Amino acid sequence: MNLVIDSGNTSIKLGLFKNGTLEKVFTTNDYNQLARIITGFDIKRSIISSVRKDQDIIKEKILFKVNPLLLSSGLQLPFKNNYETPQTLGPDRIAGVAGAYYLYPGKSSLVIDAGTCITYDFIDKEKNYYGGAISPGISIRFKALNAFTAGLPLVEKEEDISFIGKSSKGSILSGVLNGATAEILGMIGEFKKNDQELNVIMCGGDARFFERRLKETIFVVPDLVLIGLNSILEYNERFL
Structure with missing residues:
Protein backbone atom coordinates (compact mmCIF):
# COMPACT_ATOMS: atom_id res chain seq x y z
CA MET A 1 0.00 0.00 0.00
CA LEU A 71 8.56 15.91 -3.25
CA SER A 72 10.53 18.72 -4.87
CA SER A 73 11.27 19.90 -8.39
CA GLY A 74 14.48 17.84 -8.21
CA LEU A 75 12.56 14.56 -8.04
CA GLN A 76 11.93 12.62 -11.24
CA LEU A 77 8.57 13.77 -12.65
CA PRO A 78 6.25 12.10 -15.19
CA PHE A 79 6.15 15.30 -17.26
CA LYS A 80 8.68 17.81 -18.61
CA ASN A 81 9.04 20.78 -16.29
CA ASN A 82 9.67 23.98 -18.28
CA TYR A 83 9.17 26.35 -15.34
CA GLU A 84 11.93 28.95 -15.42
CA THR A 85 12.46 28.80 -11.63
CA PRO A 86 11.71 25.15 -10.78
CA GLN A 87 13.15 25.53 -7.29
CA THR A 88 10.33 27.98 -6.45
CA LEU A 89 7.52 25.82 -7.84
CA GLY A 90 5.19 24.69 -5.07
CA PRO A 91 4.98 20.92 -4.56
CA ASP A 92 1.18 21.12 -4.51
CA ARG A 93 1.26 22.59 -8.02
CA ILE A 94 3.65 19.84 -9.17
CA ALA A 95 1.35 17.17 -7.76
CA GLY A 96 -1.75 18.74 -9.29
CA VAL A 97 -0.18 18.74 -12.75
CA ALA A 98 0.97 15.13 -12.30
CA GLY A 99 -2.58 14.19 -11.32
CA ALA A 100 -3.99 15.87 -14.43
CA TYR A 101 -1.55 14.04 -16.70
CA TYR A 102 -2.29 10.72 -14.99
CA LEU A 103 -6.06 11.11 -15.41
CA TYR A 104 -5.98 12.63 -18.90
CA PRO A 105 -2.87 11.42 -20.74
CA GLY A 106 -2.44 12.74 -24.24
CA LYS A 107 -4.63 15.77 -23.56
CA SER A 108 -3.81 19.33 -22.58
CA SER A 109 -5.13 20.38 -19.19
CA LEU A 110 -5.57 23.48 -17.08
CA VAL A 111 -5.45 22.70 -13.35
CA ILE A 112 -7.21 25.23 -11.12
CA ASP A 113 -6.59 24.74 -7.40
CA ALA A 114 -9.07 26.93 -5.52
CA GLY A 115 -7.75 26.94 -1.99
CA THR A 116 -5.87 29.46 0.13
CA CYS A 117 -4.57 30.75 -3.20
CA ILE A 118 -6.12 30.20 -6.62
CA THR A 119 -3.47 28.65 -8.83
CA TYR A 120 -3.62 27.95 -12.56
CA ASP A 121 -1.26 25.40 -14.14
CA PHE A 122 -1.08 24.34 -17.79
CA ILE A 123 0.28 21.10 -19.23
CA ASP A 124 0.02 20.37 -22.96
CA LYS A 125 -0.82 17.06 -24.64
CA GLU A 126 2.89 16.32 -25.15
CA LYS A 127 3.23 16.48 -21.31
CA ASN A 128 5.13 19.78 -21.32
CA TYR A 129 4.43 21.88 -18.24
CA TYR A 130 4.92 25.61 -18.72
CA GLY A 131 3.58 27.31 -15.59
CA GLY A 132 0.47 29.37 -14.99
CA ALA A 133 -0.70 31.97 -12.50
CA ILE A 134 -1.29 32.57 -8.79
CA SER A 135 -3.89 34.89 -7.26
CA PRO A 136 -5.39 35.32 -3.77
CA GLY A 137 -8.04 32.84 -2.72
CA ILE A 138 -11.44 33.79 -1.33
CA SER A 139 -10.40 33.84 2.34
CA ILE A 140 -7.35 36.00 1.62
CA ARG A 141 -9.51 38.52 -0.28
CA PHE A 142 -11.97 38.81 2.59
CA LYS A 143 -9.16 39.21 5.14
CA ALA A 144 -7.33 41.80 3.04
CA LEU A 145 -10.41 44.04 2.76
CA ASN A 146 -10.83 43.92 6.53
CA ALA A 147 -7.12 44.36 7.37
CA PHE A 148 -6.23 47.14 4.95
CA THR A 149 -9.29 49.38 5.26
CA ALA A 150 -10.57 51.43 8.17
CA GLY A 151 -14.21 50.41 8.19
CA LEU A 152 -14.91 47.25 6.22
CA PRO A 153 -15.98 44.18 8.24
CA LEU A 154 -14.51 40.70 8.02
CA VAL A 155 -16.93 38.64 5.94
CA GLU A 156 -17.13 34.91 5.34
CA LYS A 157 -18.22 33.07 2.19
CA GLU A 158 -21.94 32.50 1.66
CA GLU A 159 -23.65 30.36 -0.94
CA ASP A 160 -26.47 32.70 -1.94
CA ILE A 161 -25.33 36.19 -2.88
CA SER A 162 -26.73 39.07 -4.91
CA PHE A 163 -24.85 40.62 -7.79
CA ILE A 164 -25.70 44.10 -6.48
CA GLY A 165 -24.72 44.40 -2.84
CA LYS A 166 -27.18 46.48 -0.80
CA SER A 167 -24.99 46.73 2.30
CA SER A 168 -21.27 46.75 3.04
CA LYS A 169 -21.41 43.02 3.73
CA GLY A 170 -23.40 42.35 0.57
CA SER A 171 -21.07 44.49 -1.51
CA ILE A 172 -18.02 42.64 -0.20
CA LEU A 173 -19.65 39.27 -0.87
CA SER A 174 -20.50 40.33 -4.41
CA GLY A 175 -17.11 41.85 -5.11
CA VAL A 176 -15.07 38.96 -3.75
CA LEU A 177 -17.16 36.00 -4.89
CA ASN A 178 -18.45 37.31 -8.20
CA GLY A 179 -15.06 38.87 -8.87
CA ALA A 180 -13.21 35.60 -8.24
CA THR A 181 -15.68 33.72 -10.43
CA ALA A 182 -15.22 36.25 -13.24
CA GLU A 183 -11.45 35.92 -12.86
CA ILE A 184 -11.58 32.14 -13.23
CA LEU A 185 -13.88 32.34 -16.25
CA GLY A 186 -11.57 34.92 -17.82
CA MET A 187 -8.49 32.80 -17.23
CA ILE A 188 -10.14 29.72 -18.71
CA GLY A 189 -11.11 31.77 -21.75
CA GLU A 190 -7.55 33.02 -22.25
CA PHE A 191 -6.07 29.53 -22.00
CA LYS A 192 -8.70 28.16 -24.39
CA LYS A 193 -7.74 30.67 -27.07
CA ASN A 194 -4.82 28.41 -27.89
CA ASP A 195 -6.60 25.08 -27.37
CA GLN A 196 -10.37 24.71 -27.53
CA GLU A 197 -10.07 21.05 -26.48
CA LEU A 198 -8.43 22.01 -23.20
CA ASN A 199 -9.48 20.00 -20.14
CA VAL A 200 -10.27 22.17 -17.13
CA ILE A 201 -9.75 20.35 -13.82
CA MET A 202 -10.51 21.98 -10.50
CA CYS A 203 -9.54 20.95 -6.98
CA GLY A 204 -9.13 22.66 -3.61
CA GLY A 205 -11.48 23.58 -0.80
CA ASP A 206 -13.53 26.06 -2.85
CA ALA A 207 -13.78 23.93 -6.01
CA ARG A 208 -17.41 22.88 -5.47
CA PHE A 209 -18.40 26.47 -4.70
CA PHE A 210 -17.03 27.66 -8.05
CA GLU A 211 -18.32 24.62 -9.97
CA ARG A 212 -21.91 25.77 -9.41
CA ARG A 213 -21.11 29.24 -10.73
CA LEU A 214 -18.99 28.52 -13.78
CA LYS A 215 -20.57 28.27 -17.21
CA GLU A 216 -17.60 26.29 -18.50
CA THR A 217 -17.40 22.49 -18.53
CA ILE A 218 -14.98 21.53 -15.78
CA PHE A 219 -14.00 18.35 -13.96
CA VAL A 220 -13.91 18.69 -10.18
CA VAL A 221 -11.43 16.19 -8.72
CA PRO A 222 -11.18 16.86 -4.96
CA ASP A 223 -8.28 14.40 -4.49
CA LEU A 224 -6.29 15.48 -7.56
CA VAL A 225 -3.16 16.33 -5.54
CA LEU A 226 -3.22 12.94 -3.78
CA ILE A 227 -3.66 11.17 -7.13
CA GLY A 228 -0.74 13.15 -8.55
CA LEU A 229 1.46 12.33 -5.57
CA ASN A 230 0.77 8.62 -6.00
CA SER A 231 1.61 8.81 -9.72
CA ILE A 232 4.92 10.54 -8.91
CA LEU A 233 5.69 7.90 -6.28
CA GLU A 234 4.97 5.09 -8.75
CA TYR A 235 6.99 6.83 -11.47
CA ASN A 236 10.04 7.09 -9.22
CA GLU A 237 10.06 3.37 -8.52
CA ARG A 238 11.94 2.84 -11.80
CA PHE A 239 14.78 5.08 -10.63
CA LEU A 240 15.30 3.54 -7.19
Whole structure:
Protein backbone atom coordinates (compact mmCIF):
# COMPACT_ATOMS: atom_id res chain seq x y z
CA MET A 1 0.00 0.00 0.00
CA ASN A 2 1.20 3.52 -0.85
CA LEU A 3 0.93 6.38 1.63
CA VAL A 4 0.84 9.91 0.19
CA ILE A 5 0.80 13.00 2.39
CA ASP A 6 -0.19 16.49 1.30
CA SER A 7 0.57 19.13 3.93
CA GLY A 8 -1.25 22.23 2.74
CA ASN A 9 -1.81 25.68 4.15
CA THR A 10 -4.88 24.71 6.16
CA SER A 11 -4.65 20.95 6.79
CA ILE A 12 -2.69 17.73 6.26
CA LYS A 13 -4.32 15.11 4.00
CA LEU A 14 -3.26 11.49 3.93
CA GLY A 15 -4.19 9.15 1.09
CA LEU A 16 -3.80 5.38 1.06
CA PHE A 17 -3.55 3.76 -2.38
CA LYS A 18 -3.76 0.08 -3.23
CA ASN A 19 -3.00 -1.03 -6.80
CA GLY A 20 -3.40 2.55 -8.02
CA THR A 21 -6.79 3.08 -6.36
CA LEU A 22 -7.34 5.63 -3.61
CA GLU A 23 -8.93 3.61 -0.81
CA LYS A 24 -8.86 5.92 2.21
CA VAL A 25 -8.41 9.65 2.89
CA PHE A 26 -7.72 11.19 6.29
CA THR A 27 -7.43 14.86 7.27
CA THR A 28 -5.68 16.16 10.36
CA ASN A 29 -3.59 19.00 11.74
CA ASP A 30 -2.06 16.94 14.53
CA TYR A 31 1.42 15.63 13.67
CA ASN A 32 1.23 12.98 16.40
CA GLN A 33 -2.02 11.70 14.94
CA LEU A 34 -0.23 10.87 11.68
CA ALA A 35 1.44 7.88 13.28
CA ARG A 36 -1.77 6.71 14.93
CA ILE A 37 -3.68 6.87 11.64
CA ILE A 38 -1.26 4.70 9.67
CA THR A 39 -0.45 2.18 12.43
CA GLY A 40 -2.84 -0.49 11.17
CA PHE A 41 -1.90 -0.37 7.47
CA ASP A 42 0.71 -2.34 5.54
CA ILE A 43 2.58 0.56 3.93
CA LYS A 44 5.38 -0.18 1.46
CA ARG A 45 6.11 3.24 -0.05
CA SER A 46 5.39 6.86 0.77
CA ILE A 47 5.80 10.42 -0.50
CA ILE A 48 5.38 13.75 1.30
CA SER A 49 4.42 17.06 -0.29
CA SER A 50 4.37 20.16 1.87
CA VAL A 51 3.95 23.88 1.28
CA ARG A 52 4.93 24.37 4.93
CA LYS A 53 8.35 23.81 6.45
CA ASP A 54 7.24 20.58 8.11
CA GLN A 55 8.44 17.80 5.81
CA ASP A 56 11.08 16.68 8.31
CA ILE A 57 8.52 16.67 11.15
CA ILE A 58 6.13 14.49 9.15
CA LYS A 59 8.94 12.22 8.02
CA GLU A 60 10.01 11.67 11.63
CA LYS A 61 6.46 10.71 12.61
CA ILE A 62 6.10 7.98 9.95
CA LEU A 63 9.65 6.56 9.88
CA PHE A 64 8.52 3.63 12.03
CA LYS A 65 6.54 2.48 8.98
CA VAL A 66 8.41 3.69 5.89
CA ASN A 67 11.18 6.02 4.70
CA PRO A 68 9.33 8.49 2.43
CA LEU A 69 10.34 10.43 -0.65
CA LEU A 70 10.16 14.20 -0.27
CA LEU A 71 8.56 15.91 -3.25
CA SER A 72 10.53 18.72 -4.87
CA SER A 73 11.27 19.90 -8.39
CA GLY A 74 14.48 17.84 -8.21
CA LEU A 75 12.56 14.56 -8.04
CA GLN A 76 11.93 12.62 -11.24
CA LEU A 77 8.57 13.77 -12.65
CA PRO A 78 6.25 12.10 -15.19
CA PHE A 79 6.15 15.30 -17.26
CA LYS A 80 8.68 17.81 -18.61
CA ASN A 81 9.04 20.78 -16.29
CA ASN A 82 9.67 23.98 -18.28
CA TYR A 83 9.17 26.35 -15.34
CA GLU A 84 11.93 28.95 -15.42
CA THR A 85 12.46 28.80 -11.63
CA PRO A 86 11.71 25.15 -10.78
CA GLN A 87 13.15 25.53 -7.29
CA THR A 88 10.33 27.98 -6.45
CA LEU A 89 7.52 25.82 -7.84
CA GLY A 90 5.19 24.69 -5.07
CA PRO A 91 4.98 20.92 -4.56
CA ASP A 92 1.18 21.12 -4.51
CA ARG A 93 1.26 22.59 -8.02
CA ILE A 94 3.65 19.84 -9.17
CA ALA A 95 1.35 17.17 -7.76
CA GLY A 96 -1.75 18.74 -9.29
CA VAL A 97 -0.18 18.74 -12.75
CA ALA A 98 0.97 15.13 -12.30
CA GLY A 99 -2.58 14.19 -11.32
CA ALA A 100 -3.99 15.87 -14.43
CA TYR A 101 -1.55 14.04 -16.70
CA TYR A 102 -2.29 10.72 -14.99
CA LEU A 103 -6.06 11.11 -15.41
CA TYR A 104 -5.98 12.63 -18.90
CA PRO A 105 -2.87 11.42 -20.74
CA GLY A 106 -2.44 12.74 -24.24
CA LYS A 107 -4.63 15.77 -23.56
CA SER A 108 -3.81 19.33 -22.58
CA SER A 109 -5.13 20.38 -19.19
CA LEU A 110 -5.57 23.48 -17.08
CA VAL A 111 -5.45 22.70 -13.35
CA ILE A 112 -7.21 25.23 -11.12
CA ASP A 113 -6.59 24.74 -7.40
CA ALA A 114 -9.07 26.93 -5.52
CA GLY A 115 -7.75 26.94 -1.99
CA THR A 116 -5.87 29.46 0.13
CA CYS A 117 -4.57 30.75 -3.20
CA ILE A 118 -6.12 30.20 -6.62
CA THR A 119 -3.47 28.65 -8.83
CA TYR A 120 -3.62 27.95 -12.56
CA ASP A 121 -1.26 25.40 -14.14
CA PHE A 122 -1.08 24.34 -17.79
CA ILE A 123 0.28 21.10 -19.23
CA ASP A 124 0.02 20.37 -22.96
CA LYS A 125 -0.82 17.06 -24.64
CA GLU A 126 2.89 16.32 -25.15
CA LYS A 127 3.23 16.48 -21.31
CA ASN A 128 5.13 19.78 -21.32
CA TYR A 129 4.43 21.88 -18.24
CA TYR A 130 4.92 25.61 -18.72
CA GLY A 131 3.58 27.31 -15.59
CA GLY A 132 0.47 29.37 -14.99
CA ALA A 133 -0.70 31.97 -12.50
CA ILE A 134 -1.29 32.57 -8.79
CA SER A 135 -3.89 34.89 -7.26
CA PRO A 136 -5.39 35.32 -3.77
CA GLY A 137 -8.04 32.84 -2.72
CA ILE A 138 -11.44 33.79 -1.33
CA SER A 139 -10.40 33.84 2.34
CA ILE A 140 -7.35 36.00 1.62
CA ARG A 141 -9.51 38.52 -0.28
CA PHE A 142 -11.97 38.81 2.59
CA LYS A 143 -9.16 39.21 5.14
CA ALA A 144 -7.33 41.80 3.04
CA LEU A 145 -10.41 44.04 2.76
CA ASN A 146 -10.83 43.92 6.53
CA ALA A 147 -7.12 44.36 7.37
CA PHE A 148 -6.23 47.14 4.95
CA THR A 149 -9.29 49.38 5.26
CA ALA A 150 -10.57 51.43 8.17
CA GLY A 151 -14.21 50.41 8.19
CA LEU A 152 -14.91 47.25 6.22
CA PRO A 153 -15.98 44.18 8.24
CA LEU A 154 -14.51 40.70 8.02
CA VAL A 155 -16.93 38.64 5.94
CA GLU A 156 -17.13 34.91 5.34
CA LYS A 157 -18.22 33.07 2.19
CA GLU A 158 -21.94 32.50 1.66
CA GLU A 159 -23.65 30.36 -0.94
CA ASP A 160 -26.47 32.70 -1.94
CA ILE A 161 -25.33 36.19 -2.88
CA SER A 162 -26.73 39.07 -4.91
CA PHE A 163 -24.85 40.62 -7.79
CA ILE A 164 -25.70 44.10 -6.48
CA GLY A 165 -24.72 44.40 -2.84
CA LYS A 166 -27.18 46.48 -0.80
CA SER A 167 -24.99 46.73 2.30
CA SER A 168 -21.27 46.75 3.04
CA LYS A 169 -21.41 43.02 3.73
CA GLY A 170 -23.40 42.35 0.57
CA SER A 171 -21.07 44.49 -1.51
CA ILE A 172 -18.02 42.64 -0.20
CA LEU A 173 -19.65 39.27 -0.87
CA SER A 174 -20.50 40.33 -4.41
CA GLY A 175 -17.11 41.85 -5.11
CA VAL A 176 -15.07 38.96 -3.75
CA LEU A 177 -17.16 36.00 -4.89
CA ASN A 178 -18.45 37.31 -8.20
CA GLY A 179 -15.06 38.87 -8.87
CA ALA A 180 -13.21 35.60 -8.24
CA THR A 181 -15.68 33.72 -10.43
CA ALA A 182 -15.22 36.25 -13.24
CA GLU A 183 -11.45 35.92 -12.86
CA ILE A 184 -11.58 32.14 -13.23
CA LEU A 185 -13.88 32.34 -16.25
CA GLY A 186 -11.57 34.92 -17.82
CA MET A 187 -8.49 32.80 -17.23
CA ILE A 188 -10.14 29.72 -18.71
CA GLY A 189 -11.11 31.77 -21.75
CA GLU A 190 -7.55 33.02 -22.25
CA PHE A 191 -6.07 29.53 -22.00
CA LYS A 192 -8.70 28.16 -24.39
CA LYS A 193 -7.74 30.67 -27.07
CA ASN A 194 -4.82 28.41 -27.89
CA ASP A 195 -6.60 25.08 -27.37
CA GLN A 196 -10.37 24.71 -27.53
CA GLU A 197 -10.07 21.05 -26.48
CA LEU A 198 -8.43 22.01 -23.20
CA ASN A 199 -9.48 20.00 -20.14
CA VAL A 200 -10.27 22.17 -17.13
CA ILE A 201 -9.75 20.35 -13.82
CA MET A 202 -10.51 21.98 -10.50
CA CYS A 203 -9.54 20.95 -6.98
CA GLY A 204 -9.13 22.66 -3.61
CA GLY A 205 -11.48 23.58 -0.80
CA ASP A 206 -13.53 26.06 -2.85
CA ALA A 207 -13.78 23.93 -6.01
CA ARG A 208 -17.41 22.88 -5.47
CA PHE A 209 -18.40 26.47 -4.70
CA PHE A 210 -17.03 27.66 -8.05
CA GLU A 211 -18.32 24.62 -9.97
CA ARG A 212 -21.91 25.77 -9.41
CA ARG A 213 -21.11 29.24 -10.73
CA LEU A 214 -18.99 28.52 -13.78
CA LYS A 215 -20.57 28.27 -17.21
CA GLU A 216 -17.60 26.29 -18.50
CA THR A 217 -17.40 22.49 -18.53
CA ILE A 218 -14.98 21.53 -15.78
CA PHE A 219 -14.00 18.35 -13.96
CA VAL A 220 -13.91 18.69 -10.18
CA VAL A 221 -11.43 16.19 -8.72
CA PRO A 222 -11.18 16.86 -4.96
CA ASP A 223 -8.28 14.40 -4.49
CA LEU A 224 -6.29 15.48 -7.56
CA VAL A 225 -3.16 16.33 -5.54
CA LEU A 226 -3.22 12.94 -3.78
CA ILE A 227 -3.66 11.17 -7.13
CA GLY A 228 -0.74 13.15 -8.55
CA LEU A 229 1.46 12.33 -5.57
CA ASN A 230 0.77 8.62 -6.00
CA SER A 231 1.61 8.81 -9.72
CA ILE A 232 4.92 10.54 -8.91
CA LEU A 233 5.69 7.90 -6.28
CA GLU A 234 4.97 5.09 -8.75
CA TYR A 235 6.99 6.83 -11.47
CA ASN A 236 10.04 7.09 -9.22
CA GLU A 237 10.06 3.37 -8.52
CA ARG A 238 11.94 2.84 -11.80
CA PHE A 239 14.78 5.08 -10.63
CA LEU A 240 15.30 3.54 -7.19
